[in-house]
Amino acid sequence: MKPVFVTSNESKLREAAQILGVDLDRADLEVPEIQSLDFGEVAAAKARAAREALGAPSYPVIVDDSGLAIRAWGGFPGALTKWLMKSVGNAGLLKMLATEEDRSALAICVVAVAESSGSVQVFRGVVRGEVSREPRGDGGFGFDPILIPKGETRTYAEMGEEKSADSHRARALRAARHGLEKIW
């Protein structure tokens, strides 16, 4: 009866268990996500759908979602980041952003928890940064090679393990730990 984290990614599971300070089971579940730029809306619906797919269990069901909100693009691609990545990758994104002076972006992660009561809580982690001029570094995944967090000269991908200490995902998980500790 442990809380379940919905992910196909073992290292995400370990990170979540460590930061939340609880044992977690993993569910490898394909849940359709709704179209929206808003991470909270997408993650809340995903948590509800995952809970339903698991048969409304008596333990909490946790999902996450993350992406990049680019200021010059009015926050796009936001919760739709993975589709832009699938289509054009980091190189394509940089080409699309080439003529913009303003490279500011937010790396955003949202963790949504569907409690056994059916209520859903959403926790957000945000890291300010900017989009690099070219992809740099071999570590990480997704947009890690093009995001330089504020106060750094390296991209997430160049920071390797150091990224995890205070990433947007770590911040969202810490927010969840604080918001949830009275419940579990």
Added chain:
Amino acid sequence: MKPVFVTSNESKLREAAQILGVDLDRADLEVPEIQSLDFGEVAAAKARAAREALGAPSYPVIVDDSGLAIRAWGGFPGALTKWLMKSVGNAGLLKMLATEEDRSALAICVVAVAESSGSVQVFRGVVRGEVSREPRGDGGFGFDPILIPKGETRTYAEMGEEKSADSHRARALRAARHGLEKIW
């Protein structure tokens, strides 16, 4: 007991009734759409969700979805076009595409019909074209000011009423009329 077309747009309803050759009722229904670049997948899920929201009626429920698939972007934004439009509009899209030589794009419309049996059929209309260098014309909506259909020098927005005769939406509706005529 007429088929229902799910749209907030009266002129879409009229166009659909005219091309399908049947009387239609209109349902103004907000149905969450799933995240995917694939129009067929999005529209089929939307038709199912709309049918469910209407209480699984004994008449067909029709939805549509449309957007732009840009070749230089591997088909992006596809079924997610409206979110790119909401974020940056046509001017922003043109800026993102500014450094690309290849301006080819497909205007795609998908019409999905959920029958009273619960089965869903999907019909597709595609117009080849290219993305203009600047927005032109006052007619139409969405990406109409930046799409030049093949064989034209004008954008959809400059073509006004002429656009409707053979638009991606008209083509999808004609495909539906042919595919469905044995059923209604």
